[in-house]
Amino acid sequence: xxxxxxxxxxxxxxxxxxxxxxxxxxxxxxxxxxxxxxxxxxxxxxxxxxxxxxxxxxxxxxxxxxxxxxxxxxxxxxxxxxxxxxxxxxxxxxxxxxxxxxxxxxxxxxxxxxxxxxxxxxxxxxxxxxxxxxxxxxxxxxxxxxxxxxxxxxxxxxxxxxxxxxxxxxxxxxxxxxxxxxxxxxxxxxxxxxxxxxxxxxxxxxxxxxxxxxx
Amino acid sequence: xxxxxxxxxxxxxxxxxxxxxxxxxxxxxxxxxxxxxxxxxxxxxxxxxxxxxxxxxxxxxxxxxxxxxxxxxxxxxxxxxxxxxxxxxxxxxxxxxxxxxxxxxxxxxxxxxxxxxxxxxxxxxxxxxxxxxxxxxxxxxxxxxxxxxxxxxxxxxxxxxxxxxxxxxxxxxxxxxxxxxxxxxxxxxxxxxxxxxxxxxxxxxxxxxxxxxxx
DNA sequence: TAGATTGTTAATCGATTAACAATC
DNA sequence: TAGATTGTTAATCGATTAACAATC
Numbered sequence: 001x002x003x004x005x006x007x008x009x010x011x012x013x014x015x016x017x018x019x020x021x022x023x024x025x026x027x028x029x030x031x032x033x034x035x036x037x038x039x040x041x042x043x044x045x046x047x048x049x050x051x052x053x054x055x056x057x058x059x060x061x062x063x064x065x066x067x068x069x070x071x072x073x074x075x076x077x078x079x080x081x082x083x084x085x086x087x088x089x090x091x092x093x094x095x096x097x098x099x100x101x102x103x104x105x106x107x108x109x110x111x112x113x114x115x116x117x118x119x120x121x122x123x124x125x126x127x128x129x130x131x132x133x134x135x136x137x138x139x140x141x142x143x144x145x146x147x148x149x150x151x152x153x154x155x156x157x158x159x160x161x162x163x164x165x166x167x168x169x170x171x172x173x174x175x176x177x178x179x180x181x182x183x184x185x186x187x188x189x190x191x192x193x194x195x196x197x198x199x200x201x202x203x204x205x206x207x208x209x210x211x212x213x214x215x
Numbered sequence: 216x217x218x219x220x221x222x223x224x225x226x227x228x229x230x231x232x233x234x235x236x237x238x239x240x241x242x243x244x245x246x247x248x249x250x251x252x253x254x255x256x257x258x259x260x261x262x263x264x265x266x267x268x269x270x271x272x273x274x275x276x277x278x279x280x281x282x283x284x285x286x287x288x289x290x291x292x293x294x295x296x297x298x299x300x301x302x303x304x305x306x307x308x309x310x311x312x313x314x315x316x317x318x319x320x321x322x323x324x325x326x327x328x329x330x331x332x333x334x335x336x337x338x339x340x341x342x343x344x345x346x347x348x349x350x351x352x353x354x355x356x357x358x359x360x361x362x363x364x365x366x367x368x369x370x371x372x373x374x375x376x377x378x379x380x381x382x383x384x385x386x387x388x389x390x391x392x393x394x395x396x397x398x399x400x401x402x403x404x405x406x407x408x409x410x411x412x413x414x415x416x417x418x419x420x421x422x423x424x425x426x427x428x429x430x
Numbered sequence: 431t432a433g434a435t436t437g438t439t440a441a442t443c444g445a446t447t448a449a450c451a452a453t454c
Numbered sequence: 455t456a457g458a459t460t461g462t463t464a465a466t467c468g469a470t471t472a473a474c475a476a477t478c
Contacts, residue, residue, distance in 0.1 A: 007444075007445075009445070011415050012411060012412075012415045014415065015410065015411045015414035015415050016411060018414070019393055019411075033459060033460090034459075034460075035458095035459080040395065041395055042395055044446065044447060044448095045459095046447055046448070046449090047446060047447070049459090050445095050446085052461090053462075057460085057461070058460095060459080060460070061453045061458080061459055061460040061461080062454035062459050062460075064459065064460080065460090077418065078415070078417045078418050079418060080417055084417055084420070092312070093315050094316075096312070097308035097312045098409075101309075109413065148413070148417070150413070171420050171421055172417075172420060173416075174413050176409075178234055180255065180256055188416060188419040190412040190413075190416055192409045192412050194407045195316075196227060196230045196234075197389055197405040197406075197407050198324065198389050198407075199230035199233070199293055200223075200227045200229065200405065201363055201387040201388075201389060201403060202293045202294045202295055202324065202363070203229070203293050203294060204226075204386070205294050205299070205362050205387060222469075224468095224469070225469090248434080248436090249435075250434095259472095260471095262469090262470060264436065264437065264438090265437080265470085267437090268436085268437055268438075272436085272437070273436095274436050274437080275435080275436070275477090275478060276436040276437080276477045277434050277478035278478060279435065280436090
């Protein structure tokens with residue numbers, strides 16, 4: 001166990017480990033080596049050992065890592081040993097899709113409220129939650145102890161929504177809108193903007209053969 | 216202009232630049248400096264200049280970058296000066312949401328076909344496209360010159376779908392399923408898995424004050 | 431001209447990987 | 455014991471940032 005500051009790259013790999021470990025657990029696998037983890041996650045085994053060692057001595061030399069134990073530890077690291085309440089702002093198609101994903105994320109993270117700006121959306125049901133007007137955000141955040149906000153509104157509304165989330169006391173934001181949000185220090189924003197990923201894919205296409213009918 | 220290999224980090228910033236430049240263009244801004252770009256995109260100006268310089272001398276000393284010209288250049292870099300056809304596999308909620316996004320991505324990238332495995336989905340309309348059975352993938356890919364695939368199927372089907380996309384000759388995949396896909400070299404995969412982003416956010420939450428009613 | 435800003439080299443910083451003693 | 459595998463240090467690699475001459 002060290003007490004250096006842990007880099008974002010390391011933190012972001014933790015959920016990846018967790019996911020695969022859960023899979024192993026479901027298959028009743030008891031133990032796993034960094035070697036095997038690396039193979040399946042396309043990562044260097046040394047990196048995996050180093051990542052985990054930042055947080056503690058979780059492995060056993062000659063043996064590997066106990067799957068159930070490591071799951072427990074990573075959940076603690078990620079604060080997922082407590083239930084974390086999430087607010088979704090934007091009840092459009094994407095918001096709808098995410099809230100259905102809820103059941104997947106049995107990882108102690110739960111969308112407990114949905115908000116929208118549009119009058120028409122208010123009161124409609126999304127996955128057993130009634131869409132609330134954004135004016136109710138501060139009160140609901142306080143009442144339900146919401147700590148994370150997900151933004152799925154159109155890009156021109158994203159910054160305003162972010163401001164309101166911050167104002168309401170949210171600590172972290174997952175932003176699906178294709179804009180760079182400005183937030184005060186202490187609030188964490190992760191960009192989940194897939195247009196960036198998609199457009200950058202085009203760079204890697206073979207030049208030339210745009211549309212060939214041969215084979 | 217250099218001819219080093221260009222890192223993924225650099226490529227991924229290109230769409231970010233493009234997006235902001237488009238915004239400037241809409242506001243009739245003619246010229247922009249790396250300084251100002253950096254301010255608005257939360258990036259170091261030197262980094263921006265270096266990124267752009269990999270691809271050519273696009274700026275003018277003392278002046279900055281011509282917005283329209285830089286847009287044109289970045290589009291060329293990203294192969295967006297030609298129309299790029301995209302297939303969407305998975306007509307669920309998320310797929311639905313993405314295909315509605317189509318109009319946003321006027322960046323010459325277009326979803327031209329939607330596939331699904333489930334019988335029930337076949338033939339339903341998604342954003343003016345009729346959902347096709349996955350068996351038609353190879354033929355449609357060839358016929359429409361599709362080069363990129365988006366995977367929005369459940370995670371246990373993702374690898375099989377990826378195999379089929381690769382088999383059909385697709386060159387790049389945007390994967391929304393929370394699994395690491397195995398693909399042959401030459402096929403590019405970008406992960407758009409938001410569960411990773413969301414879970415890692417939890418790490419940054421203030422410890423302790425899980426649910427406070429004071430304020 | 432003076433001020434601004436690029437493109438690029440050099441310096442710094444950080445992250446990944448290799449190597450290996452410790453030990454199960 | 456012999457083989458496997460960790461945790462960790464050192465080496466490498468790569469990416470970011472600073473600095474500045476060139477020049478609009």
